[in-house]
Amino acid sequence: AVLFGKTCTPEFGCKGETNSPLTGISRNPWDLSRTPGGSSGGTAAAVAAGIGPLSLGTDGAGSVRIPAAFCGNFGLKPSFGRVPAYPLSPFGTVAHLGPHTMSVEDAAHMMNVISQPDARDWTSLPYDARDYAVGLHDGVRGLRVAYSATLGYARHVHPEVAAAVHAAARQFEQLGAQVDAVDPGFDDPLPITTGLWFVAAWAVWNTLTPAQQAVTDPDFRAEALLGAELSALQVQQLHAQRGTLGTLMRQFMQRYDLLLTPAVAVPAFEARPAGHSAMNPAAMLGWTPFSYPFNLTQQPACSIPCGLTADGLPIGLQIVGPMFGDALVLRAARAYESVRPIARPVLA
Template sequence: MTIRPDRAETDNAGAAVGTAEGSTGADGGAARGAPSAHAGDPVTPADLSAEELLHAYSAGELSPVEAVEAVLDRIEQDNPALNAFCLVRPEEAREAARASAERWRRGEPVGRLDGVPASVKDIHLTKGWPTLKGSVAASQEGPWDEDSPVVARMREHGAVFVGKTTTPELAWKGVTDNPLTGITRNPWDLSTTPGGSSGGSAAAVAAGMGPLSTGTDGGGSIRIPASFTGICGIKPTWGLVPHYPASPFGSLAHTGPMARTVGDMALMLDVISGFDARDWMALPTPGPGLAEAGRGTDPAELVRGLRIAYSPTLGGQRVDPEVARAVAEAVRVFESLGAKVEEADPGLPESVDEFHVLWYSGAAKATEKLTARDRDLQDPGLRSIIEEGLTYSAQDYLTAMALRMAMGAQMGRFHETYDLLLTPTMPMVAFEAGLESPPELAGRRWTSWAGFSYPFNMTQQPAASVPCGFSGSGLPIGLQVVGPRHSDERVLRACRAFELARPWVSRRP
């Protein structure tokens, strides 16, 4: 079945960010290696957003069975090239889709995602499916008898899980490759990385292999791949989405949604947020409003009067000129909508060493029971940070925690003046797949190029990435929207305003 949705963005395709038509590079050619539908191809159910699917189900125009079949077809077509999925369970997905179709036929959907195809990052426990975390050393025996909170919430709301997505081993770095499943690739250009650690989820969503996927973000792992693959992702206020089992990376680690549209991102965040007794630090269930924040129709109304700071370098980081131009143009959009925008930097201290203390010691703790043989099978980069993590003292850890508390207080004061902070999500576009860092930073850890993302894990603030343009080679560029703690709705409203003003959904890999 072929669907041509009546979406506002379709009529405004010429106004889409970057080049208006297709995936073209500076020479007018198609972006290299893109495996999915090209501009002008018919839109299938695999190309629809979750909100569009739900509307079509309710109107009787489309069945969850058709939508899930379209997604499974897309996975069969594109996953061999992308390696976005480490596990696909088509028959279970079909069975769940048939059950959903029957509920819709009776007018009794079980929740707010009933029949929507979705995937799960292979970090989140999923009942009946192995969770191997990209590690050869992980046991495949289970028992796999429990859902993590995010999976449980989505299942309660009727989401149809089609499979699990790839991650670097233990989600330790900002790109996605591991000794278990190999290299995951970017649907905009197969020679490049989708980023990480939620790179499999990002590649799946970008390529139409399900409109929703779970992500985790301990130093940028939702926002980095969202930027590199041209999708939306938000790292919510820490504790808003419960986390179980507790992450070895402690209170750096957030769980959040990944989607193609702000409306889907907001809907999924609303579903997965709220208290879970298994997370002893989970926040109370929020009141209504998260989903509605992604559904506004007047972009000016969503941001008019907001005091917005724009930091083009966040303390002097080097930014690719194409990225800098695209982000500066995006910032001007907010000004044109009536927000009060000024260039201002929060002046955060350099924190990479302290972040490493927290991150590397977490990796060491996560692997403390592995045998020598298991360690030999690990990603060499992971082995290296584990060895360094074992050298830190309790004093080192407490010193790092003291700096992050000071950073949190500093950002709290900053947001007394500014409602939001805008920055590039990443200082560059996607680079070569299979590398931890771009060639100019060869030999350095992934944190050397993720300086726009990990500081806000230190401060636990909500931070989202939305597409804001394309490079001359046709690779996506992301805009980061950061708010004070507990301002997730405000961040979503700002993202929605930008999506309305500069629609991007009509442009696909």
């Protein structure tokens, strides 16, 4: 591989849109007034604009899948540990590395490279020498697929997003899968996600010098200060709640091979400057209720385009697999892509 650039992210990957006092506002190639998402928003914008066919993203609460959905690309969050990371993320075992590409097949080939072993990452999985391109075209006939429009708790899904994802679920039926409309049965784990994230932000904040703190993105500073309010007991309780969620999803995936949901509840929104509004948990992730649960459970999940809004903005379908089912997620995404090819934005 020839590496030729680093794209923009918000500072410390702290939010689902890409802006910072240092780099300004990143914009969406489909509509320059809109955000490309985040935190891997620069990656998504670069791939959508055709600057490069392959890009690496990080995903701590949706940061590969959100930009993929907003920019109309394919983005995969692999099973945690499948892609080694060094140095380890300060955000711990919710942070995944994954490919962001113009096609599913490109992502499969990229996985063959980035999943190579690295002994420096003690959290990485044992090396799996599989070729992710093998079996990619085997389709979804006979697979048991769950489809959840809201995960049982998302109350504000944009109607065009809901309609496109519903149509995608029907397409899986036409491809031969058995599709059931069913919710996994857990409550919104947003408090778990934000609690663990804010505590980590507070730890990072305390590694910065006073001069660095003075110029840090105000959104990240707000997150860190919220983390300072949590006690050790509260953090341990969050870890226990995360374990309960992981067990529930492990059992749910005994009944189903895949789970389909919207990738994000809304299309790309207005591109805003850093510190645009006071940071709070609902503002941080309330508009993407489908992404962060699967960072907590560490399952593989992808976003693949499934349509456009009336305004011409991409909509993403999320495909979630069982733990270690990365190849199955890629296979399902390729089956869908074969009947719904990924479109590219028209660039002036």
